[in-house]
Amino acid sequence: MASSLIxxxxxxxxxxxxxxxxHAQTQDLALRTKEMNVLLDxxxxxxxxxxxxxxxxQIRYVSDNLSYLKRAGFxxxxxxxxxxxxxxxxxxxxxxxxxxxxxxxxxLKAKLKxxxxxxxxx
Numbered sequence: 772m773a774s775s776l777i778x779x780x781x782x783x784x785x786x787x788x789x790x791x792x793x794h795a796q797t798q799d800l801a802l803r804t805k806e807m808n809v810l811l812d813x814x815x816x817x818x819x820x821x822x823x824x825x826x827x828x829q830i831r832y833v834s835d836n837l838s839y840l841k842r843a844g845f846x847x848x849x850x851x852x853x854x855x856x857x858x859x860x861x862x863x864x865x866x867x868x869x870x871x872x873x874x875x876x877x878x879l880k881a882k883l884k885x886x887x888x889x890x891x892x893x
Contacts, residue, residue, distance in 0.1 A: 788849050795844040806843055809836050817853045822860030830858050
C-alpha cells in the first residue's frame, strides 16, 4: 500500500474516531509504530476485502490484534463492530459455499449410482 494512501487512511480514522489512540499507553516510538501498523492493517482487511474473501486465518488475526490494541489502550470498539459484521458475513458466505458443495456431492453420488447400475445392466 502506498504511503500516501496509508497517511490518508490514518487521517480518516483519526478524523472520524479521534478517541482511538487517546489512551494508548505506549511511549516507545517503535512499539507505537507497530501498533499503528496493526491498526491500519486491521482497517485495510475489514474495509477493502469482500466478506467472502476473508479467510478464517484473517478473522483470527484481526480478532487477536483487536484484543492486542485494546490491551495497549486503543479504543477500537468502532472497529470491533465492523469486525463482527465482516466475520458474520464471511461465515455466512462460507456456509453458502459449503451448501453448494454439498449439493454437488449429492448430485455426483446419484450420478455414480446411476452409472454403476447402467454398467451392471450391460
